[in-house]
Amino acid sequence: MRPRAAVFLDRDGTLIEDVGALRDPADIRIFPDTLSALRLLRSRFMLFVVTNQCWVGEGLLSHAEVDAVHRALDGLLRAGGVRIAAWYVCPHARGTHCACRKPEPALLHRAAREHNIRLDASLIIGDHPSDVLTGCADGVRGVYVLTGHGEKHREGVPAGTPVFRDLGEAAHWIDGIARAEL
Numbered sequence: 001m002r003p004r005a006a007v008f009l010d011r012d013g014t015l016i017e018d019v020g021a022l023r024d025p026a027d028i029r030i031f032p033d034t035l036s037a038l039r040l041l042r043s044r045f046m047l048f049v050v051t052n053q054c055w056v057g058e059g060l061l062s063h064a065e066v067d068a069v070h071r072a073l074d075g076l077l078r079a080g081g082v083r084i085a086a087w088y089v090c091p092h093a094r095g096t097h098c099a100c101r102k103p104e105p106a107l108l109h110r111a112a113r114e115h116n117i118r119l120d121a122s123l124i125i126g127d128h129p130s131d132v133l134t135g136c137a138d139g140v141r142g143v144y145v146l147t148g149h150g151e152k153h154r155e156g157v158p159a160g161t162p163v164f165r166d167l168g169e170a171a172h173w174i175d176g177i178a179r180a181e182l
């Protein structure tokens with residue numbers, strides 16, 4: 001099987017509202033354009049969620065609670081015709097210098113290994129500068145959205161990063177360049 005391109009998706013502030021430590025699946029607030037955006041991307045890209053959940057390492061959330069939220073969100077996405085190939089979580093507290101907390105690239109490397117992904121043909125979308133920096137040394141292209149904390153951290157975004165109002169606009173832009181590059 002030849003390597004495929006991926007879109008790596010931040011969770012909080014990108015797919016759903018960022019409410020901090022999200023424990024109860026009932027508190028998931030999916031953004032209105034999340035499903036249509038992912039449906040636009042699904043034919044050309046494998047989709048992955050890559051999320052920093054430092055609250056686990058800080059004792060505020062359990063692995064089981066994070067898993068339950070991901071099962072529920074995965075159910076919402078599947079019902080809308082979207083399949084996430086894998087959910088990758090960094091559970092480590094801030095400041096522990098693990099290899100997997102974005103912008104560290106370990107979870108993207110793992111996806112590349114486990115799913116035969118070509119990182120230099122892939123993109124990552126997020127609402128924090130650390131998202132768009134993740135994997136940049138491997139050629140992953142960062143795309144910034146202004147939802148979630150996006151507006152607040154806008155000045156920290158590396159020059160040249162494409163910035164969009166929301167995931168819907170980002171997906172249309174990605175779809176356009178993917179078509180043009182074929």
Ligand SMILES: [Mg+2]
Pocket residue numbers: 010011012013014018126127128148
């Ligand atoms: Mg985020």
Ligand SMILES: [Zn+2]
Pocket residue numbers: 090091092098099100101
């Ligand atoms: Zn980690």
